[in-house]
Amino acid sequence: MANSIGIFVCGCRGLVSGSIDLPRMEAELAKLKKSVGARVLHPWLCSDGGRETIRESIVKKSLDCIILAGCPGNVHGELFGGLVNGAGLAAEMLLRLDIREGCAFPHRDSPDHSFRKAANLIRMWTARARLMEPFAEIRLSGHRDAVVAGGGLAGLTAALDLAEAGIRVTLIEKESFIGGNVARLNKVFPRMCDAGCGLTYLYNRIKDTGRVRLLTLSEITSLGGRAGRYEAGVVTRPRYIKEGLCSGCGRCVKACPVEAPDRFNYGLGSHRAVQAPYPMDPAGVYLINREYCPEGCEACSRACPAGAIDLTQKALETRINFGTMVVASGWSPYPVERVERFGCGVYPDVLTNMQMERLASESGPTGGRIICPGSGREARRVVFIQCAGSRDVWHQSWCSSVCCTASIKQALYLKERDPGCRVYIFYNDIRTPGDYEDLYVRAQEAGVVFIRTNPAGVSADPSGGLRITAEDTLTGRVIETVADLVVLAAGMTPAGDMMKIIEKEVVDRELLEKYGLIGSSGYHTGHRQCFPMETAAQGIYFAGCAQGPMDMGRTASSALAASGRVLKAAAVEVAVSPHIAVVDKKECDKCKRCLEECPYGVFHLDGEGFPVPDGLFCRGCHVCVGSCPRQCIVPQGFGVKQQAAMVSARIKETAPREPVVIAFMCENDAYPAALEAGRRGLEYPPNIHIIPVRCIGSVNMALIKEGISAGLDGFLLAGCRSGECHYISGSDRARERLDNLRDTLRDMMIEPERVEFLSLGIGEARIFAREAGELVKRLREIGPSPFKTAIVI
Amino acid sequence: MPPKVDPTKCDGCRGESEPLCEQVCPGNLMTLDKDTMKAIIRDKSDCWDCMTCTKACPRQAIQTVLQYQLAYFPGKLIPLVGTNSVTWTSIDCHGRVERFVMKTLVSGDDEDED
Numbered sequence: 001m002a003n004s005i006g007i008f009v010c011g012c013r014g015l016v017s018g019s020i021d022l023p024r025m026e027a028e029l030a031k032l033k034k035s036v037g038a039r040v041l042h043p044w045l046c047s048d049g050g051r052e053t054i055r056e057s058i059v060k061k062s063l064d065c066i067i068l069a070g071c072p073g074n075v076h077g078e079l080f081g082g083l084v085n086g087a088g089l090a091a092e093m094l095l096r097l098d099i100r101e102g103c104a105f106p107h108r109d110s111p112d113h114s115f116r117k118a119a120n121l122i123r124m125w126t127a128r129a130r131l132m133e134p135f136a137e138i139r140l141s142g143h144r145d146a147v148v149a150g151g152g153l154a155g156l157t158a159a160l161d162l163a164e165a166g167i168r169v170t171l172i173e174k175e176s177f178i179g180g181n182v183a184r185l186n187k188v189f190p191r192m193c194d195a196g197c198g199l200t201y202l203y204n205r206i207k208d209t210g211r212v213r214l215l216t217l218s219e220i221t222s223l224g225g226r227a228g229r230y231e232a233g234v235v236t237r238p239r240y241i242k243e244g245l246c247s248g249c250g251r252c253v254k255a256c257p258v259e260a261p262d263r264f265n266y267g268l269g270s271h272r273a274v275q276a277p278y279p280m281d282p283a284g285v286y287l288i289n290r291e292y293c294p295e296g297c298e299a300c301s302r303a304c305p306a307g308a309i310d311l312t313q314k315a316l317e318t319r320i321n322f323g324t325m326v327v328a329s330g331w332s333p334y335p336v337e338r339v340e341r342f343g344c345g346v347y348p349d350v351l352t353n354m355q356m357e358r359l360a361s362e363s364g365p366t367g368g369r370i371i372c373p374g375s376g377r378e379a380r381r382v383v384f385i386q387c388a389g390s391r392d393v394w395h396q397s398w399c400s401s402v403c404c405t406a407s408i409k410q411a412l413y414l415k416e417r418d419p420g421c422r423v424y425i426f427y428n429d430i431r432t433p434g435d436y437e438d439l440y441v442r443a444q445e446a447g448v449v450f451i452r453t454n455p456a457g458v459s460a461d462p463s464g465g466l467r468i469t470a471e472d473t474l475t476g477r478v479i480e481t482v483a484d485l486v487v488l489a490a491g492m493t494p495a496g497d498m499m500k501i502i503e504k505e506v507v508d509r510e511l512l513e514k515y516g517l518i519g520s521s522g523y524h525t526g527h528r529q530c531f532p533m534e535t536a537a538q539g540i541y542f543a544g545c546a547q548g549p550m551d552m553g554r555t556a557s558s559a560l561a562a563s564g565r566v567l568k569a570a571a572v573e574v575a576v577s578p579h580i581a582v583v584d585k586k587e588c589d590k591c592k593r594c595l596e597e598c599p600y601g602v603f604h605l606d607g608e609g610f611p612v613p614d615g616l617f618c619r620g621c622h623v624c625v626g627s628c629p630r631q632c633i634v635p636q637g638f639g640v641k642q643q644a645a646m647v648s649a650r651i652k653e654t655a656p657r658e659p660v661v662i663a664f665m666c667e668n669d670a671y672p673a674a675l676e677a678g679r680r681g682l683e684y685p686p687n688i689h690i691i692p693v694r695c696i697g698s699v700n701m702a703l704i705k706e707g708i709s710a711g712l713d714g715f716l717l718a719g720c721r722s723g724e725c726h727y728i729s730g731s732d733r734a735r736e737r738l739d740n741l742r743d744t745l746r747d748m749m750i751e752p753e754r755v756e757f758l759s760l761g762i763g764e765a766r767i768f769a770r771e772a773g774e775l776v777k778r779l780r781e782i783g784p785s786p787f788k789t790a791i792v793i
Numbered sequence: 794m795p796p797k798v799d800p801t802k803c804d805g806c807r808g809e810s811e812p813l814c815e816q817v818c819p820g821n822l823m824t825l826d827k828d829t830m831k832a833i834i835r836d837k838s839d840c841w842d843c844m845t846c847t848k849a850c851p852r853q854a855i856q857t858v859l860q861y862q863l864a865y866f867p868g869k870l871i872p873l874v875g876t877n878s879v880t881w882t883s884i885d886c887h888g889r890v891e892r893f894v895m896k897t898l899v900s901g902d903d904e905d906e907d
Contacts, residue, residue: 031906596807629851644876706875740853748871748882749890790892
């Protein structure tokens with residue numbers, strides 16, 4: 001509670017004093033009595049003399065809150081902030097009141113109105129200042145446990161970054177090996193180095209930290225809790241082999257009677273149901289694929305000399321509690337057998353690009369020789385078909401952005417091994433972004449033939465090869481060619497069930513779609529510019545190909561970005577924003593509406609059932625403040641209490657019988673538009689008294705009800721356009737609440753047109769001026785509020 | 794006569810086990826219909842028209858219907874709860890409107906001159 005408020009009104013060298021009569025203002029200021037310690041009118045407050053006046057007043061009159069009425073808050077912010085700080089006041093005890101762009105400029109033709117509006121605003125700001133208190137610093141201990149879902153490149157990169165920062169990480173990988181799809185690449189473009197080398201380096205450093213618990217063969221099956229307090233159910237599949245006993249002699253493999261497709265090689269070739277560990281398997285011991293075992297077969301168990309095989313092992317279910325999570329669930333190749341005309345799955349010599357990668361790899365099924373799996377011949381004519389199922393409305397509509405470069409890379413493998421090999425790339429458009437273009441040029445120089453076509457089909461040729469029919473769309477000719485091998489560029493599709501679990505248990509898919517946080521593809525793209533990496537509730541961040549198709553470089557960057565988001569809330573002690581939501585438990589009756597309306601899901605229930613926001617994730621949007629039916633969410637600084645004081649500060653008509661309107665405006669988009677209107681000198685009625693708020697969703701309907709009961713004639717709520725709100729749903733919430741209130745007003749025989757919602761883009765000054773004008777015009781027609789003559793009991 | 798819940802506005806306090814009207818009702822008459830996930834009144838005859846639910850509803854979804862002996866259509870009594878006041882709008886059977894404002898909190902600005 002400020003007890004000695006200093007009111008400083010600046011003439012702004014004529015910009016304000018030109019249309020607002022300052023000497024007359026003196027009499028108005030004199031009417032403000034309670035807790036006002038100084039009333040100063042100055043022609044130019046930001047001048048040396050003006051600043052000295054402020055400093056002197058603060059010290060001499062021991063002011064504890066300052067109202068600067070003059071230019072808008074974004075002008076001279078540092079100058080006045082520093083000045084107030086230097087005089088021993090906290091920065092938040094300086095309240096800026098814009099009577100220049102918000103009053104003098106737009107109403108310069110009606111000085112009397114302008115003067116009265118300025119006097120009203122000063123009165124409102126004084127009421128607010130009386131309730132201001134310096135911020136208490138809020139320090140919270142961070143969330144030191146994190147989960148990384150997915151052990152591919154993104155997951156490993158994020159896990160290492162987090163572990164090196166001292167966070168305890170649980171890394172969950174569904175396969176028996178780490179590295180995901182990257183582990184299975186032959187070479188990495190553009191440097192053509194070996195992917196395994198980078199992964200091994202990453203994994204060794206992860207082991208060095210000693211803070212990463214790696215769970216392979218594990219999957220998250222459930223996810224509960226709220227921001228900062230999640231609990232995941234994890235199921236770990238058994239290996240059926242005891243890790244300490246297996247010596248890797250391989251006798252079990254010889255004894256095993258059944259074949260299982262080789263997952264590591266994308267089904268190219270097979271191994272026995274009991275298998276040697278794949279490369280990049282951190283346990284490094286054998287593994288049984290039980291789903292392929294014949295019933296009752298115990299051949300391996302009998303063959304094992306060490307007694308390491310235990311066919312009765314059961315899946316292990318564990319629950320993990322953690323504060324933050326990086327979802328790096330990656331991608332899987334689009335099932336191209338669905339594109340029937342290309343014959344994948346029918347002709348064994350039609351491969352996917354990832355299978356080609358395995359074929360070219362020395363650790364692959366052919367030891368690195370490009371042997372056609374069907375004909376058994378060395379491939380001498382190879383056709384690559386791009387966009388197999390990509391950019392195709394019947395399959396997946398998006399471009400996976402890497403397949404063109406990947407096919408060019410594979411074409412170069414072939415050309416480097418055998419320059420005589422004929423390589424054709426059938427493409428729709430070659431997309432080699434950035435300097436990947438160099439690879440494109442290299443391939444052209446190496447003699448790779450690029451043909452622009454979307455082939456009609458692949459069929460068997462009597463020669464034993466494959467016949468591809470296509471129309472060259474550049475020349476318009478139909479071409480038929482025969483190849484030993486056809487490689488389909490299968491695009492990326494989101495992998496695993498992690499997304500579904502999140503959409504089921506953490507955030508509604510419907511909500512994500514409504515606000516464009518999820519692509520049509522199912523990738524959690526989030527808001528790429530303003531709030532990248534996040535789409536679900538706070539504390540869950542997306543990295544790598546869970547976010548969208550991307551190459552390895554971008555995958556690693558996005559993993560680091562996601563871990564940066566985790567680290568923000570992970571320090572041992574975090575000094576959080578003073579604006580975070582605070583629940584007054586004395587008033588709260590646990591209705592949990594804040595839990596529902598928080599756009600970020602940061603509320604959880606404490607032991608007594610009271611909702612508590614996780615301060616580390618609270619964005620300070622105050623949408624909960626607006627939602628609370630008890631008005632008991634009381635953030636520091638500017639909450640319902642202060643706003644109510646402003647609304648009921650006995651605002652007077654700017655001219656007899658003129659309607660009085662209060663406009664709550666979102667400080668991100670709508671308020672700047674109003675400022676811009678003032679700056680450009682666009683005229684709007686002086687009846688509009690603007691209160692900037694953090695988000696229009698933070699305006700509690702009780703304020704409007706209070707204003708209407710107090711006889712104010714109209715309200716304008718101006719927020720962002722739907723879907724553009726900085727706090728996701730704030731603007732839509734405000735509109736919804738206002739619509740409901742409007743119906744009640746209609747029942748009360750009060751014109752619902754008195755309250756209006758306006759969506760404004762940041763540059764829409766003209767629209768603001770026009771709409772404000774129309775609202776006031778309408779209010780004049782409707783007449784004064786009936787509550788002006790209500791019986792006060 | 795009992796409260797009437799507007800199903801288009803009521804969101805059952807988003808499927809919480811106890812919507813706000815259920816928590817505030819002194820007679821424990823309001824509850825959540827598990828099928829529609831909207832608030833309903835268990836027993837209309839037990840309601841004594843205290844209007845607590847009407848005032849508390851954060852979605853303005855509840856109206857209290859007046860007994861027709863008191864005021865048949867279009868008679869209404871509508872509370873509006875502000876931050877520092879409660880107002881009552883009383884509409885009688887002839888459509889005459891009376892409005893009452895009750896201050897619940899006295900603001901600190903009363904020392905200022907008007």
